[in-house]
Amino acid sequence: MAHDHDHDHHHHDNDLDPMAARVRALETILTRKGLVDTAAIDTIVETYETKVGPRNGAHVVAKAWSDPSFADWLRRDATAAIASLGYAGRQGEHMQAVFNTAETHNLVVCTLCSCYPWSVLGLPPVWYKAPPYRSRAVLDPRGVLAEFGLILPEGQKVRVWDSTAELRYLVIPMQPDGTEGWSEDRLTELVSRDSMIGTAVALAPEAA
């Protein structure tokens, strides 16, 4: 087949974004020193772009809903219970599962930076890392939840958990009414990322 369209033969320079050039500079130095290798970097990127995400956490929640002994284990030792499903933290951090009840709704923040339970939720959304959420989640949690469209019953307290480098929290939302006896797979569909941060609740069965 003839290529009769005009190729653009101007020799445009390539431009590297200033930040891209800095990362490459750093990576070059570290590679030369033997502190990182390119293949390992690629694997990490691929893992976090495609393999780790909120589906992992939804699995944990669905299992806790359908298996009381797992829920019990999760309460006592979330790090081990979560690791038993194959989701282990890479930074050696401990996990704590905080269970929502009719009396208490849990909300997770990292006021210092952006600590987040990567192994079960993947990387945090932009708003989680942004200053307004980090500062206001503690000062005015109900106001923040309202902006997410979540209005809690007046009698339900909000408890805010401030993550650290060593300890990350996973909210276990309340199981929606009318889903008793559902399979884990089906339950997983009701568990959004935000419901495990606490800025949402689990979806109602008719909404999933």
Next chain:
Amino acid sequence: MSRSEAAALAGTRDEAVFSEPWQAEAFALVVALNERGVFSWTEWADALSAQVRHPDAAADGSDYYDRWLAALEGLLVHKGLVAQADVEALTAAWHRAAHATPHGQPILLENDPMQAETGV
């Protein structure tokens, strides 16, 4: 955070993890160096925290990975593993290499026309 902002953000369940490839590379460098024991995660969180709490940090968090990279550079320089001058020299070399690389071809550091003279 405005109502519409929060609503828009809360609704994005499948947003991209990284908005540009360099962000992914900067992220992975930190994970790799931590796994190698170059710094502990607590050290890293402290370095990142100081950066993201800086008064000049963008209110919407849009410069998060800029801050991330600055924290990494700072930590490595502080630990004496990387010299700031080397970072600047290699950044310049990568820019020169990019300019010297024909469009559509991979940018390689070897393409830097001044490589022999600067020795970086």
